[in-house]
Amino acid sequence: MIGKQVVIIGGGFGGLTVARSLCHAEVTLIDRTNHHVFQPLLYQVATAALSAGDIAWPLRTLFRSQPNVRVVMDDVMAIDRTARVVQLRDSVPISFDALIVAPGSRHAYFGHDEWESFAPGLKTMTDAVQLREKMLLAFEEAERRRTSTGVQSQLTFVIVGGGPTGVELAGALAELGRKAMGPDFPHLRLEDLSIILVEAGPRLLPGFDADLSKKAAAALTRMGVMIKLRNPVSAVQADGVKIGQEWISSTNVIWAAGNRASSLLNTLSAPQDSFGRIKVGQDLTIPGDPWIFVIGDAAHCVGHDGKPLPGVAPVAMQQGRYVADLIDRDIAPDQRPLFVYADRGMLATIGRAQAVAQFGLVHVSGLFAWLIWCVVHIFFLIGFRNRFRVMSEWIWYYLTFKPGARLIFQRPSTVRRIPSTEHRHE
Amino acid sequence: MIGKQVVIIGGGFGGLTVARSLCHAEVTLIDRTNHHVFQPLLYQVATAALSAGDIAWPLRTLFRSQPNVRVVMDDVMAIDRTARVVQLRDSVPISFDALIVAPGSRHAYFGHDEWESFAPGLKTMTDAVQLREKMLLAFEEAERRRTSTGVQSQLTFVIVGGGPTGVELAGALAELGRKAMGPDFPHLRLEDLSIILVEAGPRLLPGFDADLSKKAAAALTRMGVMIKLRNPVSAVQADGVKIGQEWISSTNVIWAAGNRASSLLNTLSAPQDSFGRIKVGQDLTIPGDPWIFVIGDAAHCVGHDGKPLPGVAPVAMQQGRYVADLIDRDIAPDQRPLFVYADRGMLATIGRAQAVAQFGLVHVSGLFAWLIWCVVHIFFLIGFRNRFRVMSEWIWYYLTFKPGARLIFQRPSTVRRIPSTEHRHE
Numbered sequence: 146m147i148g149k150q151v152v153i154i155g156g157g158f159g160g161l162t163v164a165r166s167l168c169h170a171e172v173t174l175i176d177r178t179n180h181h182v183f184q185p186l187l188y189q190v191a192t193a194a195l196s197a198g199d200i201a202w203p204l205r206t207l208f209r210s211q212p213n214v215r216v217v218m219d220d221v222m223a224i225d226r227t228a229r230v231v232q233l234r235d236s237v238p239i240s241f242d243a244l245i246v247a248p249g250s251r252h253a254y255f256g257h258d259e260w261e262s263f264a265p266g267l268k269t270m271t272d273a274v275q276l277r278e279k280m281l282l283a284f285e286e287a288e289r290r291r292t293s294t295g296v297q298s299q300l301t302f303v304i305v306g307g308g309p310t311g312v313e314l315a316g317a318l319a320e321l322g323r324k325a326m327g328p329d330f331p332h333l334r335l336e337d338l339s340i341i342l343v344e345a346g347p348r349l350l351p352g353f354d355a356d357l358s359k360k361a362a363a364a365l366t367r368m369g370v371m372i373k374l375r376n377p378v379s380a381v382q383a384d385g386v387k388i389g390q391e392w393i394s395s396t397n398v399i400w401a402a403g404n405r406a407s408s409l410l411n412t413l414s415a416p417q418d419s420f421g422r423i424k425v426g427q428d429l430t431i432p433g434d435p436w437i438f439v440i441g442d443a444a445h446c447v448g449h450d451g452k453p454l455p456g457v458a459p460v461a462m463q464q465g466r467y468v469a470d471l472i473d474r475d476i477a478p479d480q481r482p483l484f485v486y487a488d489r490g491m492l493a494t495i496g497r498a499q500a501v502a503q504f505g506l507v508h509v510s511g512l513f514a515w516l517i518w519c520v521v522h523i524f525f526l527i528g529f530r531n532r533f534r535v536m537s538e539w540i541w542y543y544l545t546f547k548p549g550a551r552l553i554f555q556r557p558s559t560v561r562r563i564p565s566t567e568h569r570h571e
Numbered sequence: 572m573i574g575k576q577v578v579i580i581g582g583g584f585g586g587l588t589v590a591r592s593l594c595h596a597e598v599t600l601i602d603r604t605n606h607h608v609f610q611p612l613l614y615q616v617a618t619a620a621l622s623a624g625d626i627a628w629p630l631r632t633l634f635r636s637q638p639n640v641r642v643v644m645d646d647v648m649a650i651d652r653t654a655r656v657v658q659l660r661d662s663v664p665i666s667f668d669a670l671i672v673a674p675g676s677r678h679a680y681f682g683h684d685e686w687e688s689f690a691p692g693l694k695t696m697t698d699a700v701q702l703r704e705k706m707l708l709a710f711e712e713a714e715r716r717r718t719s720t721g722v723q724s725q726l727t728f729v730i731v732g733g734g735p736t737g738v739e740l741a742g743a744l745a746e747l748g749r750k751a752m753g754p755d756f757p758h759l760r761l762e763d764l765s766i767i768l769v770e771a772g773p774r775l776l777p778g779f780d781a782d783l784s785k786k787a788a789a790a791l792t793r794m795g796v797m798i799k800l801r802n803p804v805s806a807v808q809a810d811g812v813k814i815g816q817e818w819i820s821s822t823n824v825i826w827a828a829g830n831r832a833s834s835l836l837n838t839l840s841a842p843q844d845s846f847g848r849i850k851v852g853q854d855l856t857i858p859g860d861p862w863i864f865v866i867g868d869a870a871h872c873v874g875h876d877g878k879p880l881p882g883v884a885p886v887a888m889q890q891g892r893y894v895a896d897l898i899d900r901d902i903a904p905d906q907r908p909l910f911v912y913a914d915r916g917m918l919a920t921i922g923r924a925q926a927v928a929q930f931g932l933v934h935v936s937g938l939f940a941w942l943i944w945c946v947v948h949i950f951f952l953i954g955f956r957n958r959f960r961v962m963s964e965w966i967w968y969y970l971t972f973k974p975g976a977r978l979i980f981q982r983p984s985t986v987r988r989i990p991s992t993e994h995r996h997e
Contacts, residue, residue, distance in 0.1 A: 179711060196624040205755035215757070218711045236715050285605060285644045289662050329631035331641070 151472060152231055152239055154221050154409070155247035156181045156204050158458040159441035162465025163245050164214050165207075169473055172214040173239055175231070179203055179218050182270055183526055185458060188310065190273040192317040193281070197270050200526070221248070223412040226434060243436040243472050246413065246423070247465075250442035250456060253403035253420065260381035264305060264398040267314065279397060280318075287337065288330040298394035300338045303386050305378055306401035307344025308352065309493040312361055314401060315342040316496040319368040340370045341395075343388055345377040345402075350493055350501070352455065357501040360510045364495045378402075404456050406443045413437070418445040418453070427483040428471065429464055435478035438471075440464035446484065454486050458525070463487065494518045577898060578657055578667035580647050580835070582607045582630050584884040585673035585867030588891025590640050591633075595899055598640040599665055601657070605629055605644050608696055609952055611884060614736065616699040618743040619707070623696050626952070647674070649838040652860060669862040669898050672839065672849070673891075676868035676882060679829035679846065686807035690731060690824040693740065705823060706744075713763065714756040724820035726764045729812050731804055732827035733770025734778065735919040738787055740827060741768040742922040745794040766796045767821075769814055771803040771828075776919055776927070778881060783927040786936045790921045804828075830882055832869045839863070844871040844879070853909040854897065855890055861904035864897075866890035872910065880912050884951070889913065920944045 149170050153160045156176035164174045183200040190197055208214040220234040224246070230238040252266035265272055283299035290296060302318050304311045322338045342349070342365065348358040349365075349372065362372055373388055380387035385394040406421035415431040416424045422445035423431055429438045429446060440446075441461035446454045454460045467484045470476075490504035492514070500515035502508070509517065575596050579586045582602035590600045609626040616623055634640040646660040650672070656664040678692035691698055709725035716722060728744050730737045748764045768775070768791065774784040775791075775798065788798055799814060806813035811820040832847035841857040842850045848871035849857055855864045855872060866872075867887035872880045880886045893910045896902075916930035918940070926941035928934070935943065 179707065196622045198622040198624075203755070209754050216755075217715065219715065281605065289643065289645065328635050329629070329642075 149242040149472075150240060151243045151245070152241035153245045153247065154224075154231065155249055155441070155443075156216075157184070157247060157249050157441060157461065159247035159461035159465045160245060161204075161207070162462045163247070163440070163469045163472075165211070166466050166469030167213070167473055170213065170243070173217055173241075174204065174208070174214055175217045175219055175221055175233070175239070176204060177218070177220050178270075179205070179216075180270075181207065184268070185522060186526075187267055187270070187273050188314045188317055190270065191267055191276040191280075191314070192321045193277050194317065194321070197274060201270060221409055224409070224437075226413065226437065244438065245465075245468055246410065246437065246439045246443055247441045247461065248407035248409050248443055250404040250406045250420075250422075252400045253405035254400070255403070257381070260378075261400070263381045263383050264386065264400040266400045267310065276397075276399065280321075283397065284326050284330055284333065287333050297337060298384060299396050301341065301393065301395035302339070302397045302399065303341045303343060303388075303393055303395045304399045304401055305343050305386070306403075307342060307346065307349040307372075307374070308401060309350065309491075311342055311344070311401035312349055312365065313494055314399060315340055315365055315370045316368060316494070316499065319365070319370050320496050323369060341373060341393065342370055343373045343376055343378065343386075345375070347375055349374075353491060353493070353501060353503050354508065357503055357508055357510060361493065361495055361501050364499045368496055404442055410439070410443055413439075415439075420445070422453070428478070428481040429468055429484055430478075438468045440468060446486075448486055457491075459489060460486055492518045492521060575668040575898075576666060577669045577671070578665055579671045579673065580650075580657065581673035581675055581867070581869075582642075583610070583673060583675045583867060583887065585675075585887035585891045586671060587630075587633070588888045589671050589673070589866070589895045591637070592892050592895030593639070593899055596639065596669070599643060599667075600630065600634070600640055601643045601645055601647055601659070601665070602630060603644070603646050604696075605631070605642075606696075607633065610694070611948060612952075613693055613696070613699050614740045614743055616696065617693055617702040617706075617740065618747045619703050620743065620747070623700060627696060647835055650835070650863075652839065652863065670864070671891075671894055672836065672863065672865045672869055673867045673887065674833035674835050674869055676830040676832045676846075676848075678826045679831035680826070681829070683807070686804075687826070689807045689809050690812065690826040692826045693736065702823075702825065706747075709823065710752050710756055710759065713759050723763060724810060725822050727819065727821035728764075728766045728823045728825065729769060729814075729819055729821045730767070730825045730827055731769050731812070732829075733768060733772065733775040733798075733800070734827065735776065735917075737768055737770070737827035738775055738791065739920055740825060741766055741791055741796045742794060742920070742925065745791070745796050746922050749795060767799060767819065768796055769799045769802055769804065769812075771801070773801055775800075779917060779919070779927060779929050780934065783929055783934055783936060787919065787921055787927050790925045794922055830868060836865070836869055839865075841865075846871070848879070854904070854907040855894055855910055856904075864894045866894060872912075874912055883917075885915060886912055918944045918947060 151167060151170040151172045153163050153172060153174045156174055160174060161181055164172050180201040180203050186195060186200045189195040190200060204216045208216060217236060219236050221231055222234055223232040230240045232238050251268055254260045267273060287296040287300055304315050318340050323335055327335050349361050350358045365372060376388045378386055378388055381398060385392060386398045404420060410417060410421055410423050413423060413431060418424055422443055423439040424445045425431060425439050429440055429444060431437050431439060442456040448454045463486055464484060471481055490502060492500060492502045494500040494515060498512045498515050500518045501510045502514040502517050577593060577596040577598045579589050579598060579600045582600055586600060587607055590598050606627040606629050612621060612626045615621040616626060630642045634642060643662060645662050647657055648660055649658040656666045658664050677694055680686045693699060713722040713726055730741050744766050749761055753761050775787050776784045791798060802814045804812055804814055807824060811818060812824045830846060836843060836847055836849050839849060839857060844850055848869055849865040850871045851857060851865050855866055855870060857863050857865060868882040874880045889912055890910060897907055916928060918926060918928045920926040920941060924938045924941050926944045927936045928940040928943050
């Protein structure tokens with residue numbers, strides 16, 4: 146499609162891969178932020194192991210050497226299939242010959258959207274930095290009082306969802322609290338810090354085989370994480386969460402449960418599944434519109450086992466390469482090969498030298514799985530610079546247990562002050 | 572003073588040095604943030620060359636290996652000399668046998684405090700990160716409009732104050748704009764970007780000798796910075812600044828002019844100079860109170876030339892070591908040596924491979940001065956890790972002109988949304 150206008154919505158793994166793989170078309174990449182976030186490591190920013198800059202990369206810099214790609218930072222308000230334009234919040238509408246919709250997803254609150262404000266997910270850099278400040282401030286508060294009285298709920302972290310994100314977050318919080326924060330807060334009794342991982346289903350990591358779920362649960366328990374299985378959340382409030390019939394006081398409820406696709410997809414007027422994902426054909430297009438593709442978390446794409454593909458980076462990236470190829474080679478709808486996902490296995494890290502990995506029938510756990518995890522994630526980090534930084538960060542952290550990103554910029558009572566008074570020491 | 576209670580207000584260069592040098596006393600270090608900021612490099616965070624974590628360091632981690640030091644994160648409200656206690660905002664008052672007051676300073680607005688909200692200074696990490704976001708958003712806005720119409724004022728940066736901070740900030744902004752941002756914003760005409768450095772006096776860097784002032788001015792002019800000398804600011808508003816009789820439209824006015832000591836000092840009821848600094852004796856104590864010391868920017872300490880010492884890190888650190896020695900050795904007021912500042916010279920960087928340095932009669936400029944500047948600053952950065960990171964950052968930046976910390980977390984219109992909706996792509 147030489148000279149054709151290709152518009153990509155979303156600078157995540159899917160959208161980024163499409164843009165990078167398109168050589169001929171005129172590409173416009175739209176994202177609401179100015180950077181690509183390496184989401185699999187977001188939990189490490191939230192737990193102060195990494196700085197924001199370590200896992201994020203300005204989109205414009207990524208495409209410096211690709212003159213056919215234009216980056217627009219804006220919010221997409223709607224997609225007009227008839228007029229073939231994308232409506233933006235601040236910019237003029239952008240028309241397209243081919244459109245790739247990859248807005249990602251947010252968490253699903255199972256019909257209780259009001260819970261979201263009390264139990265935010267961990268999807269953006271803003272989420273991560275806010276969680277980090279909240280957590281660090283809770284430790285400071287407990288230390289200031291020289292007692293945990295009145296701060297138990299601030300020192301109680303409830304993670305809802307036993308998938309990879311929940312497991313990784315629980316493990317990282319346990320490590321931060323017990324190994325890194327411990328020595329720095331002499332008056333803080335570590336038994337006051339409780340980390341509770343809640344999973345509605347019968348086991349953690351439901352995507353993995355049962356033996357690895359057991360291994361992960363055992364490792365987390367050793368690290369002091371309390372695991373509550375078969376416990377659906379029945380209520381969430383600012384001061385705690387109700388799990389089954391039990392009420393847990395906590396000001397740190399983190400949501401890592403199901404996903405729901407972006408509501409932008411509703412403007413596509415195409416069939417959606419119960420999670421709001423678009424049911425795409427085997428060429429990832431929406432029915433009757435062969436040049437509008439939906440990929441990544443936003444797509445309900447059936448795999449060879451008849452189940453929809455999981456919302457993970459490898460799926461989005463493979464879909465991105467597939468779509469870019471169709472567009473670059475301008476392949477007619479009836480001549481398109483079917484998209485086939487090549488599953489290269491699953492990984493979940495639990496903590497220092499602790500991970501589980503599943504490659505088909507091959508199951509690995511412990512240090513070896515953790516090393517695989519490190520290598521894979523370093524390898525996929527975009528840009529040598531970040532790779533290099535993150536590696537040095539990790540080496541430093543795992544040797545010293547001194548997380549470097551433990552910075553509190555603003556204290557609650559100062560947030561409402563005007564910035565220019567922030568620096569007064571009074 | 573074995574077992575005596577020593578309280579230090581402020582975790583800047585002065586307070587930090589005292590705490591690190593005290594071996595015997597029971598020390599309480601109070602700061603309103605949880606980290607020490609390496610202020611001389613703050614302008615590099617503001618211009619996206621470095622990440623916040625690169626030049627900040629959690630205070631608790633710094634004192635892990637020093638069990639006699641307790642860190643309290645709180646705001647100091649008042650100092651009660653009679654009761655010998657320090658009043659805190661959130662914690663119980665802390666009593667002291669010896670007190671070191673090192674709250675630092677904020678900028679002086681020459682009786683126009685209302686200017687501060689329009690022309691913030693660059694004293695804290697919050698200032699730096701906010702300036703960075705504002706600047707990056709201005710570039711995005713100009714690119715989105717594909718024209719500078721209506722964004723000239725957003726692309727105009729006015730820096731008030733021709734001292735080292737102003738010069739360094741102007742140079743860094745010019746570099747970021749012309750070298751790093753340029754390639755990323757194809758529709759942005761770089762001639763629309765204007766950086767104006769305003770100095771009320773007859774020359775830049777008044778602290779340096781005239782020849783180096785000339786060299787600095789010449790280098791900045793080559794980099795495209797407009798310098799306005801002998802121009803006092805007569806008005807500052809949200810949409811611009813009045814310099815002499817000339818009105819300049821700018822939404823980015825940065826204040827780097829004079830200093831004013833923290834108003835906490837007013838609660839000491841001790842003689843102050845016109846900048847609010849406490850006039851300390853030759854042992855850095857306040858009159859009639861031999862165990863209350865004031866150091867750093869907060870102290871008016873007369874040097875051998877009869878002029879007050881400048882508000883720079885070396886002064887604060889030397890004063891810190893001096894005070895710690897008096898306390899550790901419990902030296903009676905009448906037996907104390909006088910504090911003498913050993914001036915090791917002055918440095919100011921302008922840009923890549925551009926700096927000026929003055930060591931007594933020895934004047935250096937250009938690449939050599941810049942290399943000295945790099946070595947000195949790397950050397951003084953606290954902790955190997957940060958040193959290592961900053962060095963790698965700089966090498967990367969100066970080789971590639973791709974600043975890594977160019978992340979916009981929140982867009983203005985999204986700031987007011989609740990955090991948990993930040994991640995929706997809609």
